[in-house]
Amino acid sequence: MSRPGFVLEVDERTPPLLIHQGEGFRLENLPLGSKVIYGPDPLPGIRDVNAAIRHALLHPHGMEPLPELLRPGMKLTIAFDDISLPLPQMQTPDIRQRILEHVLELAARKGVNDVELVAANALHRRMTPSELKRAVGERVFRAFFPEHLRNHDAEDKDNMVHLGKTDHGEDVELNKRAMESDLLVYVNINLTPMSGGPKSVSVGLAGYNSLRHHHNSHVLKHSRSFNDPPNSAMHHSYNRMADLLGGHVKVFTIETSVNSESFPSAMGFLNKREWEWNLKDQASYLAVKRANEMLPTKMRRKVWQSQYAPYKMTGINAGAPSEVHPLTMAKVHEQQRVEVNGQADIGVFGVPFICPYNVNSIMNPILVTSMGLGYQFNMYLNKPIVRQGGVGIFYHPMPNEFHPVHHPSYIDFFEEVLAETTDPAQLEAKYEKQFATDEWYIHLYRNSYAYHGVHPFYMWYWASHAMDHLGDVIFVGADRKTAARLGFRTATTLGDALEMAKHTVGSSPEISYLHMPPLTLADVR
Structure with missing residues (x-):
């Protein structure tokens, strides 16, 4: 068994603690008495992944074995998670490749000829041919691309179908090919409790007409947290949509989970607790940090994006989504959950180099906000690690x-929209529809590799809960002018930030540092 997560109280013996800061990191001395929240050690991986895949397909939960669902003349669509998962990208062979090869082999044996593979990218940018090839493997890529392996296109009106409305009036409009198939197989990688289950199809194969119902400032503000689905308004909407689409297409889902081995051996010290660093780890830290600081920005970014994670699979289950997802969630919680007693006055978060929307790209200021105040702040169950009115x-x-x-639309959002207001509800009401329907943004989404025009709004809404909850937000080491445009304050050092925070939380605050990556889910009591 791996060691469970725990909360360390900083004392005189505690070494400096590693904190990520974009495409870099630093060692920081936290004040005495600060709490440091560490996730569990990596879980052991499945020894024989191919055998586990075969077992999952032949012994599914709540459905017939996959071969019994396949027949000649049927229409089969296989959708899979796009490049936004996992983070960092995994070493090859990708688990999507392994699963797809097994599913396609079974389909071929059963004489299924009408097969389409779809990257479930919703309003994300299209995956490039090389990115698709890396995810599905060369054999599948060569056999299906480009005619039968493609990205979902939410703006292809001829290939979107409106299935109806939920009892809350939410439009359910999804990929027509998938919805009209005799069987839809979905291949998932579950990295956080937010993903998988009802989200996979109802988001990944949707368009703006559906997404606007749960990707908005009101819903995100009341998703507390979106990594705690029973308390997430966003997931309540997903569930309603999944119930409706379940009456139109049979979905056979294959969900997987990974352990927390997020960095390769050359950067293995990033996977360890600081007081357990040996001489090799200490030397690696110094060498990597020195080399990282010497590299030009573009080269440094390329190096970080090339750090493929040596994840091991911890779970592979298949069948009915409602029966498979609880099994996946149990594995995710086992890997990430740690109990924390009480909330702090100040929460400390190191925003890393990667988020779901800058793979092979740049983490712009909007994405920094989404990652820090969105994804990281929401890595909790029950209550945030910071009290209401506290400081992040x-x-x-x-x-x-x-x-x-x-x-491209992020640039205009930053320069034009945020120059007028940073309030999520106000900018949603005034500008969202304009960006969502802009013909140029739609053209770039469909024909280039751009995120949809509305996407920066969603990323800003992602921070709605934190913006509403926190009394102050301070970024250490950030460009002052850029942070000011976003409505945040900046500090040069942690000491300066703590001094600034006194005006909000007093002179003797309780401090909690959520030590991640690897991903850690704080269960705050």
């Missing part, structure tokens, strides 16, 4: 830098 201290340099191909 985040580490990231936050340069004013955008990828012009991937994030």
